[in-house]
Amino acid sequence: MKKRLFTPGPTPVPEDVxxxxxxxxxxxxxxxxxxxAGEAEEGLKYLFQTKNPVFILASSGTGAMEAAVxxxxxxxxxxxxxxxxxxxxxFEEICSSYGIAVVPLDVEWGKAxxxxxxxxxxxxxxxxxAVFTTLCETSTGVLTDIKSxxxxxxxxxxxxxxxxxxxxxGAISCKTxxxxxxxxITGSQKALMLPPGLSFLSVSEKAWGKIENSKLPKYYLDLKxxxxxxxxxxxxxTPPVSLILALKKSLDSIKEEGIENIIKRHKILxxxxxxxxxxxxxxxxxxxPADSLTAVKVPAGIDGVELTKRLKEQYGVxxxxxxxxxxxxxxxxxxxxxxxxxxxxxxxxxLEMALSELGYxxxxxxxxxxxxxxxxxxx
Amino acid sequence: MKKRLFTPGPTPVPEDVxxxxxxxxxxxxxxxxxxxAGEAEEGLKYLFQTKNPVFILASSGTGAMEAAVxxxxxxxxxxxxxxxxxxxxxFEEICSSYGIAVVPLDVEWGKAxxxxxxxxxxxxxxxxxAVFTTLCETSTGVLTDIKSxxxxxxxxxxxxxxxxxxxxxGAISCKTxxxxxxxxITGSQKALMLPPGLSFLSVSEKAWGKIENSKLPKYYLDLKxxxxxxxxxxxxxTPPVSLILALKKSLDSIKEEGIENIIKRHKILxxxxxxxxxxxxxxxxxxxPADSLTAVKVPAGIDGVELTKRLKEQYGVxxxxxxxxxxxxxxxxxxxxxxxxxxxxxxxxxLEMALSELGYxxxxxxxxxxxxxxxxxxx
Numbered sequence: 001m002k003k004r005l006f007t008p009g010p011t012p013v014p015e016d017v018x019x020x021x022x023x024x025x026x027x028x029x030x031x032x033x034x035x036x037a038g039e040a041e042e043g044l045k046y047l048f049q050t051k052n053p054v055f056i057l058a059s060s061g062t063g064a065m066e067a068a069v070x071x072x073x074x075x076x077x078x079x080x081x082x083x084x085x086x087x088x089x090x091f092e093e094i095c096s097s098y099g100i101a102v103v104p105l106d107v108e109w110g111k112a113x114x115x116x117x118x119x120x121x122x123x124x125x126x127x128x129x130a131v132f133t134t135l136c137e138t139s140t141g142v143l144t145d146i147k148s149x150x151x152x153x154x155x156x157x158x159x160x161x162x163x164x165x166x167x168x169x170g171a172i173s174c175k176t177x178x179x180x181x182x183x184x185i186t187g188s189q190k191a192l193m194l195p196p197g198l199s200f201l202s203v204s205e206k207a208w209g210k211i212e213n214s215k216l217p218k219y220y221l222d223l224k225x226x227x228x229x230x231x232x233x234x235x236x237x238t239p240p241v242s243l244i245l246a247l248k249k250s251l252d253s254i255k256e257e258g259i260e261n262i263i264k265r266h267k268i269l270x271x272x273x274x275x276x277x278x279x280x281x282x283x284x285x286x287x288x289p290a291d292s293l294t295a296v297k298v299p300a301g302i303d304g305v306e307l308t309k310r311l312k313e314q315y316g317v318x319x320x321x322x323x324x325x326x327x328x329x330x331x332x333x334x335x336x337x338x339x340x341x342x343x344x345x346x347x348x349x350x351l352e353m354a355l356s357e358l359g360y361x362x363x364x365x366x367x368x369x370x371x372x373x374x375x376x377x378x379x
Numbered sequence: 380m381k382k383r384l385f386t387p388g389p390t391p392v393p394e395d396v397x398x399x400x401x402x403x404x405x406x407x408x409x410x411x412x413x414x415x416a417g418e419a420e421e422g423l424k425y426l427f428q429t430k431n432p433v434f435i436l437a438s439s440g441t442g443a444m445e446a447a448v449x450x451x452x453x454x455x456x457x458x459x460x461x462x463x464x465x466x467x468x469x470f471e472e473i474c475s476s477y478g479i480a481v482v483p484l485d486v487e488w489g490k491a492x493x494x495x496x497x498x499x500x501x502x503x504x505x506x507x508x509a510v511f512t513t514l515c516e517t518s519t520g521v522l523t524d525i526k527s528x529x530x531x532x533x534x535x536x537x538x539x540x541x542x543x544x545x546x547x548x549g550a551i552s553c554k555t556x557x558x559x560x561x562x563x564i565t566g567s568q569k570a571l572m573l574p575p576g577l578s579f580l581s582v583s584e585k586a587w588g589k590i591e592n593s594k595l596p597k598y599y600l601d602l603k604x605x606x607x608x609x610x611x612x613x614x615x616x617t618p619p620v621s622l623i624l625a626l627k628k629s630l631d632s633i634k635e636e637g638i639e640n641i642i643k644r645h646k647i648l649x650x651x652x653x654x655x656x657x658x659x660x661x662x663x664x665x666x667x668p669a670d671s672l673t674a675v676k677v678p679a680g681i682d683g684v685e686l687t688k689r690l691k692e693q694y695g696v697x698x699x700x701x702x703x704x705x706x707x708x709x710x711x712x713x714x715x716x717x718x719x720x721x722x723x724x725x726x727x728x729x730l731e732m733a734l735s736e737l738g739y740x741x742x743x744x745x746x747x748x749x750x751x752x753x754x755x756x757x758x
Contacts, residue, residue, distance in 0.1 A: 003405065010404045010620060021621055022401035025389045025574055026382065027697050058576055059437055060616035063599045070596075098596045189617060195404055197437055197576050197619030217449075217477045217596065220442045237439035238568060240576030240619070241389060242400055318406050 001316040006347050008138050008167045008293045008320055008334035009061075010189040010196050013246075014253070017193060020246040028241055034233040036248045041230070043251030044200060047169065047192075047259065048184055050176035054202045055226045056247075058240050061166040061187035064199035066094050067221040068162045068183045072130055072207055074215035075099045080121055080131045082113050085139035086323050087164055091132035098216050103128060109140050109326060110295075112288040115148035122156050129210065130160040130182075136168035139323045141295035141332060142286040143172065150179035160207055166190055170254065171266040171292040171336035182207040188243060191262075191292065193250050193337040197243045203227075266291045269335045269344050272374040276348040277333075279370035280355065280362050285330050292336035295322075297329065302358050304328040310354045317350040341375045380695040385726050387517050387546045387672045387699055387713035389568040389575050392625075393632070396572060399625040407620055413612040415627045420609070422630030423579060426548065426571075426638065427563055429555040433581045434605045435626075437619050440545040440566035443578035445473050446600040447541045447562045451586055452508055453594035454478045459500055459510045461492050464518035465702050466543055470511035477595050482507060488519050488705060489674075491667040494527035501535050508589065509539040509561075515547035518702045520674035520711060521665040522551065529558035539586055545569055549633065550645040550671040550715040561586040567622060570641075570671065572629050572716040576622045582606075645670045648714045648723050651753040655727040656712075658749035659734065659741050664709050671715035674701075676708065681737050683707040689733045696729040720754045 005012050026033050037056075044054035057063050069091070073079065079100050081092045084107030095102045103125055107113045113133070122128055131153065135146050146163055153161040160182040165174050169184065170191030176184050182204040189196035203211070203223060211223055219225075225236040254262065270291035274284060277296045285295035298304035304321060305328045311317045322330040333347055348367045356364060384391050405412050416435075423433035436442050448470070452458065458479050460471045463486030474481045482504055486492045492512070501507055510532065514525050525542055532540040539561040544553050548563065549570030555563050561583040568575035582590070582602060590602055598604075604615040633641065649670035653663060656675045664674035677683035683700060684707045690696045701709040712726055727746040735743060 003403070005404065005406060007406050009617060010406060013404050018401045018403065022397045024382070024397065025384065025392050025568070027384060027386050027389060028575075030691070030697070058439055059442070059599060060618075062616045063438070066599045094598045097598045097601075187617070189404070189620075195619060195621040196407075196617045197622060219473045219476045220438060220445045221599075222476075237441045238388060238566070238575045239439075240574060240622075242574040242621075243576060243619075312409070318409070 003316040003318065004346065005318050006333050006335065007318050008190070008332060008336065009187065011193060011334060011337040013193055013195055014338050017246045017249045020249045021195065021242045023242065023245055025241050028235060028239050033241065037239070037244055038233045040244055040248040040251055043248065043255060047251065047254060048176045048202045049174070049178065049259070050202050052177070052202055052204055053227065053230055054200055055223060055230070056239065056244065057199045057201065057221065058197065058237070059199050060196060061185060061199045062090065063221060064185040064187070064201045065091060065164060067201055067223060068185060069094045069098055069100065070216045070218040070221060071214055071223045072160055072210040073098065073100050074213070076101060077129045078103060078125065078127050080105060080118070080128045082118070082131070082133040082144070083107060084111060084113060084142060085109055085134070085137035087134050087138055087166070091164070095132070110142060110285045110287060112142050113144055115145050115152060118149050119152045122152070122159060128159055130162055132162045133164070135163050135165040135174055136172060136290035136292050138167040138293070139326065140286055141289050141293045143288045143290035146174070146181065147179050150181055154180050160210060167336060168290060168292050170262065172290055173263050176202050188247065191336045192247070194243060194246050197240050198247065266336060268375065269339055269341065270294060272341070272344050272371040273333055273335060273348070275374045276367035276371035280352070280367045293332050293334040295330050295332045298331060299360060302355070302360055304331060307331060307354055307358060310357065311350055315350045315354065317347065344371055344375065382695040382697065383725065384697050385712050385714070386697050387569070387711060387715065388566065390572060390713060390716040392572055392574055393717050396625045396628045399628045400574065400621045402621065402624055404620050407614060407618050412620065416618070416623055417612045419623055419627040419630055422627065422634060426630065426633060427555045427581045428553070428557065428638070429581050431556070431581055431583055432606065432609055433579055434602060434609070435618065435623065436578045436580065436600065437576065437616070438578050439575060440564060440578045441469065442600060443564040443566070443580045444470060444543060446580055446602060447564060448473045448477055448479065449595045449597045449600060450593055450602045451539055451589040452477065452479050453592065455480060456508045457482060457504065457506050459484060459497070459507045461497070461510070461512040461523070462486060463490060463492060463521055464488050464513070464516035466513050466517055466545070470543070474511070489521060489664045489666060491521050492523055494524050494531060497528055498531045501531070501538060507538055509541055511541045512543070514542050514544040514553055515551060515669035515671050517546040517672070518705065519665055520668050520672045522667045522669035525553070525560065526558050529560055533559050539589060546715060547669055547671050549641065551669055552642050555581050567626065570715045571626070573622060573625050576619050577626065645715060647754065648718055648720065649673060651720070651723050651750040652712055652714060652727070654753045655746035655750040659731065659746045672711050672713040674709050674711045677710060678739060681734070681739055683710060686710060686733060686737060689736065690729055694729045694733065696726065723750055723754065
């Protein structure tokens with residue numbers, strides 16, 4: 001059976017990038033590899049829209065989330081964590097593991113945080129050293145207004161803004177420097193169109209000030225080690241050579257398409273997906289949906305677990321289900337990375353057929369019709 | 380130019396394993412992937428010669444070294460670190476980062492620790508909670524008598540033995556359970572014949588006792604999370620899918636050849652290499668050399684940095700130089716993983732030609748003659 005991934009990580013990897021993965025291993029301390037790594041680092045700055053260094057870690061995205069916490073804070077310090085889903089909660093768990101006093105900002109799953117609330121809390125609570133949030137909360141598909149929060153953070157000279165952009169960077173606009181984002185995090189298996197195994201982290205000048213004084217223990221994730229090595233286009237620990245060759249290839253194609261075009265492409269695909277599911281009488285979970293993935297409420301009378309199972313087993317189409325409290329209640333169609341218009345047609349076609357088989361009542365083709373309407377208009 | 384890696388990581392990757400790296404990405408939470416991961420975990424138990432779980436981390440070997448420290452100890456506890464090279468020193472650095480009181484056992488670089496000294500220190504110093512050591516110290520090629528240290532550790536019910544076997548497991552005998560090794564660590568880019576990006580860590584029952592009570596902060600490297608996921612053949616964080624497909628392939632070939640045969644093969648290759656360099660009038664660095672890599676002193680009158688540079692640039696042959704205080708003073712020929720007899724002939728041939736060009740006096744072919752003598756005898 002042909003298999004198609006529409007999960008918010010891992011995402012499909014282009015064939016030419018996969019072939020890079022099969023190249024013979026070269027040593028990481030050779031001119032040949034260092035040139036490739038140096039070019040990849042420049043490509044990452046372009047993707048992150050930053051002049052600051054972007055570090056490459058051999059870890060999942062969570063490793064970079066932990067690095068953000070353990071490198072900038074000290075025991076007992078206070079952090080504001082915006083919690084509107086699983087990955088907001090993960091920031092809280094990481095902070096708690098390190099003895100950070102978490103001020104939680106609970107947001108209903110599916111809703112977006114109001115930036116003015118962030119400002120209010122930062123003003124009321126004294127000494128919040130960092131705000132942890134997501135650009136797109138992968139578990140709900142909600143987009144956070146990071147630009148506005150970045151504007152607010154500017155007024156707080158002793159507070160950093162750390163953004164988990166794992167399921168969004170390279171699909172949704174994220175202007176690291178222009179928006180005053182101190183640390184932006186992503187992973188390889190999302191919009192970067194790579195296999196899992198790498199994470200990435202940008203660090204602002206303001207963040208370095210805190211890193212110099214951080215008293216939390218770390219070694220493998222110690223960013224000072226990475227900065228020192230980066231000066232020589234090197235890594236403190238043996239890097240995943242194959243993944244970095246693939247990264248270079250992928251970043252080349254990102255540069256060729258251009259970030260603004262990539263963002264526009266994702267916007268069209270997301271709009272088509274949203275139009276399609278609405279035309280099928282389905283409801284979106286996210287109040288403000290991100291363009292990287294679409295979370296859809298499972299309609300009454302349909303078993304959500306059965307729906308994603310059927311899509312996978314009968315059609316080879318892998319949508320993500322809901323996580324934790326949303327298990328069985330939503331499904332998520334990811335369209336970040338290596339996706340085009342016809343992938344959306346295919347995904348909606350699979351959804352229509354599976355829904356029909358499960359007894360959901362709608363006019364066959366109604367979703368495709370709505371999607372095609374959007375896909376034809378925007379170009 | 381054809382390029383050949385004789386570095387102690389990364390090592391050459393077999394062609395069929397490289398092709399696994401190029402396979403389309405499958406989602407990690409599918410029956411297809413979980414089956415492969417489950418088989419890889421069984422293969423790791425065979426390789427580690429343990430009945431206990433072996434965890435797969437997305438990190439370099441250093442990540443697993445840190446996991447060993449941060450999962451079993453608590454702030455202020457005492458650890459004995461055997462320091463006879465760069466990786467012994469790394470254990471000390473990691474412990475110090477976490478506020479562990481390090482009792483260092485300094486061993487001259489190139490010498491092997493005397494196990495009775497370990498016993499003496501464990502008896503004199505009270506409350507040493509863990510001993511950190513290397514099986515083969517990658518920076519010197521020295522083999523530690525882990526079997527004897529394992530026997531000693533049995534007498535100390537509150538002390539764990541943690542072994543960095545990064546440049547040795549799968550090349551040199553390492554009987555995890557039989558020798559009472561509480562944690563054994565390796566990386567993908569060594570004898571496992573894989574690209575860098577994964578590390579592995581076995582955990583004994585005795586070690587779990589300490590893990591339950593450890594008070595050091597951790598999240599991404601928290602082994603309790605990995606244990607909980609492993610019960611469902613799952614991972615707590617998105618695993619590097621491609622590397623795990625390749626791991627499965629590599630472990631299949633390891634099982635096919637058989638560990639005892641693999642160890643015998645490495646012994647022959649190492650003996651041939653040692654015989655060759657001695658026949659060239661060169662001296663080994665290691666008092667007790669491991670069979671995974673051979674560290675050789677650069678002869679008087681020859682510039683060691685120039686030698687490895689020439690080998691790389693003129694012959695495409697990548698030997699490792701010396702690290703830190705041994706820089707320029709030694710070179711290291713690795714022969715762990717995907718190596719056979721003719722690779723040794725090739726390596727010695729390159730060495731002879733480069734030495735000759737640099738004005739070193741010896742009879743051309745003398746090294747090869749000695750190597751072939753060994754390679755012909757042992758089978």
